Amino acid sequence: MKKRDVFFASIAILFFWQISALIVDRNILPSPILVIEVFFKELFNGKMLEHAAASLWRVMAGMFLSVALAAPVGLILGQSKKLNRFFSPVIYLLYPIPKVVLVPIVLLFLGIGDLPKIVIIFMILFFQILVLVRDQATALPMELIQSVQSLGAGRRALFRFVYLPASLPAILTALRQSVGTAVAVLYIAELFATQRGLGYYIYFNGSTLFDYPAMYAGVLAMSLLGLGLYFTVDWFERRLCKWQFAE
Amino acid sequence: MMITLQKLNFSYPNTSPVFQNFDWQVQRGERWALLGPSGCGKTTLLYILAGLRFPTTGKLLIDGEKITRPRPQSGLILQEYGLLPWATVRENVELGLRVRGFYGADGIHAPRGETPVNLDVLPLLKELRLDALTDKYPSQISGGQRQRTAIARTLILNPDLLLMDEPFSSLDALTRADLQNLTLKLCNEKNLTLIMVTHAIEEAAIMGNKILLLGNPPNIEPVIINNPNVEKEGYRDSQAYTELCQDLRQRMEKA
Numbered sequence: 001m002k003k004r005d006v007f008f009a010s011i012a013i014l015f016f017w018q019i020s021a022l023i024v025d026r027n028i029l030p031s032p033i034l035v036i037e038v039f040f041k042e043l044f045n046g047k048m049l050e051h052a053a054a055s056l057w058r059v060m061a062g063m064f065l066s067v068a069l070a071a072p073v074g075l076i077l078g079q080s081k082k083l084n085r086f087f088s089p090v091i092y093l094l095y096p097i098p099k100v101v102l103v104p105i106v107l108l109f110l111g112i113g114d115l116p117k118i119v120i121i122f123m124i125l126f127f128q129i130l131v132l133v134r135d136q137a138t139a140l141p142m143e144l145i146q147s148v149q150s151l152g153a154g155r156r157a158l159f160r161f162v163y164l165p166a167s168l169p170a171i172l173t174a175l176r177q178s179v180g181t182a183v184a185v186l187y188i189a190e191l192f193a194t195q196r197g198l199g200y201y202i203y204f205n206g207s208t209l210f211d212y213p214a215m216y217a218g219v220l221a222m223s224l225l226g227l228g229l230y231f232t233v234d235w236f237e238r239r240l241c242k243w244q245f246a247e
Numbered sequence: 248m249m250i251t252l253q254k255l256n257f258s259y260p261n262t263s264p265v266f267q268n269f270d271w272q273v274q275r276g277e278r279w280a281l282l283g284p285s286g287c288g289k290t291t292l293l294y295i296l297a298g299l300r301f302p303t304t305g306k307l308l309i310d311g312e313k314i315t316r317p318r319p320q321s322g323l324i325l326q327e328y329g330l331l332p333w334a335t336v337r338e339n340v341e342l343g344l345r346v347r348g349f350y351g352a353d354g355i356h357a358p359r360g361e362t363p364v365n366l367d368v369l370p371l372l373k374e375l376r377l378d379a380l381t382d383k384y385p386s387q388i389s390g391g392q393r394q395r396t397a398i399a400r401t402l403i404l405n406p407d408l409l410l411m412d413e414p415f416s417s418l419d420a421l422t423r424a425d426l427q428n429l430t431l432k433l434c435n436e437k438n439l440t441l442i443m444v445t446h447a448i449e450e451a452a453i454m455g456n457k458i459l460l461l462g463n464p465p466n467i468e469p470v471i472i473n474n475p476n477v478e479k480e481g482y483r484d485s486q487a488y489t490e491l492c493q494d495l496r497q498r499m500e501k502a
């Protein structure tokens with residue numbers, strides 16, 4: 001994707017928003033100019049930065065935890081047919097469950113604070129990464145493994161030189177695919193049992209203070225959070241998995 | 248003696264044996280083609296020599312030692328998919344050296360007492376005409392270039408035995424001939440013992456100064472055809488070559 005095209009697309013979206021705001025002409029749809037103004041005011045003078053930081057921390061911690069746990073488990077399952085046969089029915093059942101329905105249960109058990117939010121994000125990303133890494137490891141051609149074995153590699157070297165680099169694109173693809181869902185579910189989770197986070201900020205400004213421009217600024221912040229994470233993962237993918245983009 | 252097989256028995260689980268009391272010997276510096284139809288066990292035999300499969304019973308010695316895992320002085324080259332897709336040509340060629348650096352000279356994964364490895368792969372890349380492709384990924388180069396990379400990756404480890412499993416069968420005729428000549432040249436220069444599996448009669452006749460013909464399992468008595476003419480100038484266009492091909496074809500049809 002060209003940067004210039006992305007820039008023009010953003011302009012087009014803002015333009016469409018502005019036109020809609022003019023047509024609707026009510027306070028529930030403020031113009032983008034007003035929202036952006038409030039966005040910066042809230043970010044630097046208001047409380048939004050604090051809320052955004054709370055949300056960002058929850059997503060990052062969830063991402064880090066899920067990569068740290070799901071990648072090794074995926075690699076082990078991908079290498080061992082026996083273990084995979086044993087666990088794959090469990091994964092098969094748990095993987096498609098929309099994790100958002102588990103939000104009330106997690107909140108019930110873990111109560112207030114950051115932990116339940118991090119756990120929810122972790123659950124979404126964990127299965128995605130696990131499944132992709134496992135399938136990637138299983139899909140490695142036998143010839144590749146055997147060639148590297150014939151160069152002297154035992155189990156540890158195979159892990160270091162074959163399985164680990166092979167799992168990297170799977171991890172990044174999984175993150176890229178599910179980071180949007182993670183932010184969406186974080187929004188839901190932040191509606192309950194917390195007074196920090198962009199989800200709370202959006203809800204509080206919209207439903208309690210009726211400060212619609214501030215609410216929109218929160219929506220904008222949460223969108224940018226999702227976008228930023230997506231672009232970051234994308235950037236890492238391009239840098240670390242150059243071979244997939246080579247022509 | 249480089250390789251000694253004594254009373255080798257091999258069978259896959261729940262199938263009839265592929266090899267039964269099979270004896271075979273390979274002298275240092277010989278070039279063997281293992282020829283036979285699919286399912287005859289030629290690839291199985293190569294994998295046993297490579298230490299990736301193990302005889303059910305019987306003895307296999309290479310250079311006087313029992314094979315319990317891939318031997319560090321043996322190089323294995325497969326038909327396809329042997330290169331790391333995420334590594335460049337140079338990184339792929341360096342892989343074996345890095346594996347050795349990873350374990351050190353422990354005598355298991357790398358020859359014992361070998362001095363620290365020389366990481367400069369460029370001279371060898373030049374020799375194999377890969378120096379313009381060092382930063383390309385396997386998906387960006389041709390099949391012939393990929394196989395030259397695989398050969399370079401093996402040769403950088405100074406092997407004494409080269410095991411090849413149909414290495415050129417997916418290449419076009421000209422590239423195949425080019426790589427066959429290159430392999431012969433390298434075997435002579437570096438005094439390598441070669442064992443190449445092939446299903447192509449012509450390739451067996453060109454590559455092997457000895458040919459081991461395998462048939463429908465079980466293989467019991469080795470069928471060995473000597474091919475002394477292969478060293479002669481202009482052999483590819485000679486009468487001897489054509490006759491050998493005919494002979495091999497008849498033997499394969501009979502079997």
